Amino acid sequence: MSKSAKPVLELRGVSKQYAGGIKAVRDVSxxxxxxxxxxxxxxxxxxxxxxxxxxxxxxxxxxGSIVYEGADVRQFDAFRxxxxxxxxxxxxxxxxxxxxxxxxxxxxxxxxxxxxxxxLRVREMMQLxxxxxxxxxxxxxxxxxxxxxxxxxxxxxxxxKPDLVLMDEAFSALDPLTRDDLQRDFKRLQxxxxxxAVLVTHDMAEALILADEIAVMRDGQFVQSxxxxxxxxxxxxxxxxxxxxxxxxxxxxxxxxGG
Amino acid sequence: MNENLAERLNELPDLLSGHVLLSxxxxxxxxxxxxxxxxxxxxxxxxAAAVLNIxxxxxxxxxxxLLALMVPLLGGTIGYAPAFMxxxxxxxxxxxxxxxVGLQGxxxxxxxAARGLGxxxxxxxWQIELPLALPFIxxxxxxxxxWVVGAATLATPVGAPSLGNYIFAGLxxxxxxxxVFGCLFAAGLAxxxxxxIRLLEVAARDRRKMLAVQVGALLSAxxxxxxxxxxxxxxxxxQPQISQQFASVRAEEGALDDExxxxxxxxxxxxxxxxxxxxxxxxxxxxxVERLDxxxxxIAFDALRNNEIDAYIDYTGTIWATVMARDEPINxxxxxxxxxxxxxxxxxxxxxxxxxxxxxxxxxxRADQAEALGIRSLADLAVHAGALEVGGDAxxxxxSEWINTRDAYGLGAIxxxxxxxTFMYDAVRDGQVDVISAYTTDGRIAxxxxxxxxxxxxxxxxxxxxxxxxxxxxxxxxxxxALAGLVGSISDxxxxxxxxxxxxxxxxxxxAASWLYEQVTE
Numbered sequence: 192m193s194k195s196a197k198p199v200l201e202l203r204g205v206s207k208q209y210a211g212g213i214k215a216v217r218d219v220s221x222x223x224x225x226x227x228x229x230x231x232x233x234x235x236x237x238x239x240x241x242x243x244x245x246x247x248x249x250x251x252x253x254x255g256s257i258v259y260e261g262a263d264v265r266q267f268d269a270f271r272x273x274x275x276x277x278x279x280x281x282x283x284x285x286x287x288x289x290x291x292x293x294x295x296x297x298x299x300x301x302x303x304x305x306x307x308x309x310x311l312r313v314r315e316m317m318q319l320x321x322x323x324x325x326x327x328x329x330x331x332x333x334x335x336x337x338x339x340x341x342x343x344x345x346x347x348x349x350x351x352k353p354d355l356v357l358m359d360e361a362f363s364a365l366d367p368l369t370r371d372d373l374q375r376d377f378k379r380l381q382x383x384x385x386x387x388a389v390l391v392t393h394d395m396a397e398a399l400i401l402a403d404e405i406a407v408m409r410d411g412q413f414v415q416s417x418x419x420x421x422x423x424x425x426x427x428x429x430x431x432x433x434x435x436x437x438x439x440x441x442x443x444x445x446x447x448x449g450g
Numbered sequence: 451m452n453e454n455l456a457e458r459l460n461e462l463p464d465l466l467s468g469h470v471l472l473s474x475x476x477x478x479x480x481x482x483x484x485x486x487x488x489x490x491x492x493x494x495x496x497x498a499a500a501v502l503n504i505x506x507x508x509x510x511x512x513x514x515x516l517l518a519l520m521v522p523l524l525g526g527t528i529g530y531a532p533a534f535m536x537x538x539x540x541x542x543x544x545x546x547x548x549x550x551v552g553l554q555g556x557x558x559x560x561x562x563a564a565r566g567l568g569x570x571x572x573x574x575x576w577q578i579e580l581p582l583a584l585p586f587i588x589x590x591x592x593x594x595x596x597w598v599v600g601a602a603t604l605a606t607p608v609g610a611p612s613l614g615n616y617i618f619a620g621l622x623x624x625x626x627x628x629x630v631f632g633c634l635f636a637a638g639l640a641x642x643x644x645x646x647i648r649l650l651e652v653a654a655r656d657r658r659k660m661l662a663v664q665v666g667a668l669l670s671a672x673x674x675x676x677x678x679x680x681x682x683x684x685x686x687x688x689q690p691q692i693s694q695q696f697a698s699v700r701a702e703e704g705a706l707d708d709e710x711x712x713x714x715x716x717x718x719x720x721x722x723x724x725x726x727x728x729x730x731x732x733x734x735x736x737x738x739v740e741r742l743d744x745x746x747x748x749i750a751f752d753a754l755r756n757n758e759i760d761a762y763i764d765y766t767g768t769i770w771a772t773v774m775a776r777d778e779p780i781n782x783x784x785x786x787x788x789x790x791x792x793x794x795x796x797x798x799x800x801x802x803x804x805x806x807x808x809x810x811x812x813x814x815x816r817a818d819q820a821e822a823l824g825i826r827s828l829a830d831l832a833v834h835a836g837a838l839e840v841g842g843d844a845x846x847x848x849x850s851e852w853i854n855t856r857d858a859y860g861l862g863a864i865x866x867x868x869x870x871x872t873f874m875y876d877a878v879r880d881g882q883v884d885v886i887s888a889y890t891t892d893g894r895i896a897x898x899x900x901x902x903x904x905x906x907x908x909x910x911x912x913x914x915x916x917x918x919x920x921x922x923x924x925x926x927x928x929x930x931x932a933l934a935g936l937v938g939s940i941s942d943x944x945x946x947x948x949x950x951x952x953x954x955x956x957x958x959x960x961x962a963a964s965w966l967y968e969q970v971t972e
Contacts, residue, residue, distance in 0.1 A: 247566065270570050273565070280563055284563030286564070288581050
């Protein structure tokens with residue numbers, strides 16, 4: 192991590208134990224610099240989604256501290272914190288009874304922006320995610336394709352001008368072509384707007400392509416974290432190596448088919 | 451226009467108004483309870499299951515029973531209050547269940563998105579969960595409306611005027627036009643309200659303010675139109691006046707000037723006629739009469755005891771068995787004296803006197819069949835018991851009269867079939883049953899050529915018709931005097947003939963009562 196950048200987010204020895212005694216997250220520490228994208232990856236049930244939800248207090252940690260912009264998240268009002276941090280969830284989570292416009296305007300409305308500013312922001316966001324304002328503004332989610340819905344999901348997450356965006360399997364439900372498109376658009380958005388992001392994904396290829404840094408989790412703990420090239424060069428153990436190997440194996444298999 | 455139809459139409463404003471007010475107030479209050487309760491219960495699975503179970507149990511209580519149960523639960527109050535309570539309870543389940551189901555059915559992903567974006571719990575409820583559950587909730591309200599408007603027809607026996615008056619009175623006097631009238635208007639009302647709510651839902655969903663305003667206006671107009679008859683005095687249609695020549699029964703003219711007298715009647719022809727007769731006597735004495743017809747048997751008594759009605763006619767044997775809980779045989783005159791003393795002492799009720807006739811339970815069969823089988827008395831039935839079926843109203847087979855008769859005459863093998871009293875005379879005439887538990891004053895006994903079987907062992911208790919005054923009415927000097935003229939004035943034959951006029955000659959209870967009035971004043 193470069194020394195000039197200051198961390199947007201820091202986790203120090205964070206744990207989460209559920210009421211039933213299950214430890215979903217054990218003693219995790221990390222630091223995310225401004226403008227960077229961290230991918231949390233690992234097999235299902237490794238605790239990556241729980242870790243993500245601890246950041247905007249959808250879950251409360253049982254130990255350790257989470258520092259956002261220099262202050263412990265527990266010092267924030269949970270609702271205000273969530274409005275400040277962008278949130279993109281698996282399967283879009285759009286409000287079915289809201290139009291595209293209304294969905295995107297949710298956070299600006301919660302932040303009590305005036306109507307003109309909100310309207311302007313909605314248009315701006317729709318252009319950013321490449322949805323025609325006139326054609327799509329008044330549509331309802333069920334009238335959109337999966338890719339369009341996820342674009343609205345991104346627009347909604349970014350409308351409140353967050354400097355940190357949390358994404359839970361944001362690309363997973365999409366077909367490969369759409370996913371590819373959206374991933375590229377997202378990369379562009381991030382460099383244009385300069386926000387930091389934490390992306391939870393079980394797809395190692397996605398993590399390698401998008402992330403500045405990858406943290407591999409197993410049983411609630413970090414097995415290894417580092418830049419994609421560090422991981423590729425020196426996988427810490429067989430688990431990490433196995434995860435990294437999957438996309439390569441697929442590539443080889445495809446190459447062989449091509450003869 | 452047909453006179454029957456004209457008369458039914460004449461009753462419509464009051465009955466429809468009563469029905470609308472009763473149903474709408476029950477649903478509004480039910481909604482005010484079940485909606486917040488559903489919102490509270492939806493996230494609490496165990497609590498939700500518990501309240502839904504309770505509401506479900508209430509729902510399984512038959513409407514008529516629930517309505518009737520409210521009377522003793524409310525300390526014997528009759529009229530609007532018990533009907534409202536029962537219907538309100540009835541309206542809760544559909545709304546509660548649909549609110550819970552609708553809220554629990556909101557996709558978890560949508561709820562999580564709302565949390566993740568920073569909506570507070572209240573904002574989630576109002577902006578996301580309730581709007582998404584709205585179609586379910588509205589469907590619940592619509593179900594509720596249809597149930598409640600239908601069940602409100604059962605408010606008649608507890609003394610709340612509703613479209614059920616048409617049905618209950620029509621069933622008793624075999625006035626099918628009246629029954630159909632009541633059914634059509636009740637069904638029509640349910641459909642109209644149901645559709646108005648549906649339109650409200652459409653308006654809410656599509657955000658059509660104009661439509662919402664129009665439907666709102668229609669609903670308010672309906673409510674206003676229903677409330678109006680409560681406040682505007684209708685001039686009653688001119689009553690046929692009894693000419694001045696009858697003097698003996700007549701009360702002193704003007705004795706009750708401008709006093710209000712509330713008369714009760716149970717739900718059968720004879721009671722309507724007798725209430726009408728009392729009304730004519732009282733009106734002649736200058737009183738203003740309010741009527742509460744179609745009361746359940748015990749409900750009428752409770753209403754009298756609580757001074758909610760001033761007077762009604764009951765029967766010694768009924769009071770003996772249901773109020774005094776006695777079942778030992780006793781002779782007619784002793785029963786009357788004991789009953790009168792008991793009512794006065796225990797409840798302050800004044801037994802003004804016996805009207806003269808007895809309307810007892812008697813077992814009747816077709817004269818030709820009785821002849822063929824050689825049956826003259828209840829004792830002769832035993833031989834044929836295995837091959838015979840007895841029809842009777844729902845009450846009779848649970849009462850000691852039947853049980854004692856059955857045991858005394860060895861009729862254990864006879865089979866029984868319960869049916870509405872209106873139908874049993876036709877049933878025995880047509881051979882659908884062999885014996886019926888007839889009322890001895892019913893005009894159809896003679897008209898259908900039935901014979902009442904003798905009771906040689908004196909098992910069947912006496913049923914003298916008696917005029918009862920409430921504790922408060924008993925203290926009103928003019929009232930007892932005005933009605934006293936009716937004591938001892940009506941013979942078995944006169945009563946049977948009046949019943950026959952109403953039941954078979956299609957005369958109205960008023961006409962039959964006028965005929966009776968003429969007889970007793972001669």
